[in-house]
Amino acid sequence: MQKQQRLKTAAIEKSIHRDFFNIAISVDCVIFGYEDRQLKVLLIKSDLAEFEGLWSLLGDLVRPNEDLEAAPYRVLQERTGLKDVYLEQVHTFGRINRHPSGRVITTAYYSLMNIKDHTLPQTDNELHWHNVSDIKKLAFDHKLILTTCIRQLQDKIMEHPIVFNLLPEKFSLRELQDLYEEILGVELDRRNFRKRITLKNWLVDLNQMEEDVKHRPGKLYKLRNGLKRKSGADKELAVS
Amino acid sequence: MQKQQRLKTAAIEKSIHRDFFNIAISVDCVIFGYEDRQLKVLLIKSDLAEFEGLWSLLGDLVRPNEDLEAAPYRVLQERTGLKDVYLEQVHTFGRINRHPSGRVITTAYYSLMNIKDHTLPQTDNELHWHNVSDIKKLAFDHKLILTTCIRQLQDKIMEHPIVFNLLPEKFSLRELQDLYEEILGVELDRRNFRKRITLKNWLVDLNQMEEDVKHRPGKLYKLRNGLKRKSGADKELAVS
DNA sequence: AATTAATGTGTTCTCAGTACATATTGTATC
DNA sequence: GATACAATATGTACTGAGAACACATTAATT
Numbered sequence: 154m155q156k157q158q159r160l161k162t163a164a165i166e167k168s169i170h171r172d173f174f175n176i177a178i179s180v181d182c183v184i185f186g187y188e189d190r191q192l193k194v195l196l197i198k199s200d201l202a203e204f205e206g207l208w209s210l211l212g213d214l215v216r217p218n219e220d221l222e223a224a225p226y227r228v229l230q231e232r233t234g235l236k237d238v239y240l241e242q243v244h245t246f247g248r249i250n251r252h253p254s255g256r257v258i259t260t261a262y263y264s265l266m267n268i269k270d271h272t273l274p275q276t277d278n279e280l281h282w283h284n285v286s287d288i289k290k291l292a293f294d295h296k297l298i299l300t301t302c303i304r305q306l307q308d309k310i311m312e313h314p315i316v317f318n319l320l321p322e323k324f325s326l327r328e329l330q331d332l333y334e335e336i337l338g339v340e341l342d343r344r345n346f347r348k349r350i351t352l353k354n355w356l357v358d359l360n361q362m363e364e365d366v367k368h369r370p371g372k373l374y375k376l377r378n379g380l381k382r383k384s385g386a387d388k389e390l391a392v393s
Numbered sequence: 394m395q396k397q398q399r400l401k402t403a404a405i406e407k408s409i410h411r412d413f414f415n416i417a418i419s420v421d422c423v424i425f426g427y428e429d430r431q432l433k434v435l436l437i438k439s440d441l442a443e444f445e446g447l448w449s450l451l452g453d454l455v456r457p458n459e460d461l462e463a464a465p466y467r468v469l470q471e472r473t474g475l476k477d478v479y480l481e482q483v484h485t486f487g488r489i490n491r492h493p494s495g496r497v498i499t500t501a502y503y504s505l506m507n508i509k510d511h512t513l514p515q516t517d518n519e520l521h522w523h524n525v526s527d528i529k530k531l532a533f534d535h536k537l538i539l540t541t542c543i544r545q546l547q548d549k550i551m552e553h554p555i556v557f558n559l560l561p562e563k564f565s566l567r568e569l570q571d572l573y574e575e576i577l578g579v580e581l582d583r584r585n586f587r588k589r590i591t592l593k594n595w596l597v598d599l600n601q602m603e604e605d606v607k608h609r610p611g612k613l614y615k616l617r618n619g620l621k622r623k624s625g626a627d628k629e630l631a632v633s
Numbered sequence: 634a635a636t637t638a639a640t641g642t643g644t645t646c647t648c649a650g651t652a653c654a655t656a657t658t659g660t661a662t663c
Numbered sequence: 664g665a666t667a668c669a670a671t672a673t674g675t676a677c678t679g680a681g682a683a684c685a686c687a688t689t690a691a692t693t
Binding site for chain 4: 582584585588589592606607608609610
């Protein structure tokens, strides 16, 4: 077995020069947005013949001189212009035939952003927000990746103050509850929801009221300072 | 931006033939065991000059015709002879310089196995169990990987019946509690622990007693049928 | 037979989460 | 301007998991 370990190391060195070990690695970003009470995801038209007419996640190959964690940030900045976004690594997918052009293993990240804060580059009309609930089929294994990310998002939002990345700075409790209901796919009791949220001490009452609403305006809140993490994806930079 | 997408696909195709995109991908396995009230991990002596005298996790490059998820199973079988093990994907690590021999991105898995059930290959004296609490430094970024896996293990054991993979088939509640205390790094109240565990309905009372213990023997239990998953790592095979 | 050191079990308390009803406020309608 | 409407705002009782805590039981040792 010791021999095997040596072989392994030798193989790593050779892999830089031999086709045999050539496996590409990419990142794919599930970019969530929220608008009109709908959870949305940013997709781009696939340009592979195999997937004509299908949409796909935003992704790119990891560059040789780029940290893995840096790649999704780069993709996001290239596509949306956004720099400071919430990003989280979710899972790495590597079935042999998941990419028709060759062997590509991909690490999936999800990101949460406020759609209204930044308009998409107008030059690119192949880039659109899609309602998550309308998505039936995607290119590659991207539907599976999307599903995995949604599940992880659902598991996290009650414990961690992350959904606020999807909302404007000021929001009402009703807006917040709508968002939770949309992500979790369930209806929540208004009184209990308020209690749970206020108990967590995530919010600051701004002593302001909603404007331009049809009925009685609600109070406005914002996320408490210090809770907005740019990313949960930098485990690799943390102290060991 | 549309152009960029085309470039991306072209790049994927070229990457199979060009050195420029040559990034190797490996898997590393954090193989946990438990013996003498100590959480252990299986390590191998590193044979890289850069890491002389240091230990490292068991890993290998992913093969071109091998699903990513299959790689850690192969590594485990090669190293330990074990086939049916609990395996879970944890995180993918890809800092540029994490491997001295070249650019290698690695996906980390952890595994839980019962040390006594299978002796290690005697041929390989560079392969040993180490107490997790004694480990200070490892080769590569393997200490960080280990820490990440331990944290994930801690997060999971109260909700999911997985630690039983570390125990013999029959065990007493005291043994189980010792194991939980060792993994979590805390002391637990015996009465509350029993209540929490029995409430989950994971265990079957075997109506047998411990033998060869110095004092009053305790009852023996086993994991209920149907709860022992071989793996939680096959997300990619699940229904989308 | 007495001692020891473990196993085995029950009660109370706290707190988060759930179920549920009524008062209040601003808008829209007549 | 009075009324209806539709949303916001808030309080109370119930349930169940988890934590704090004390005493009886059993088998091995002396």
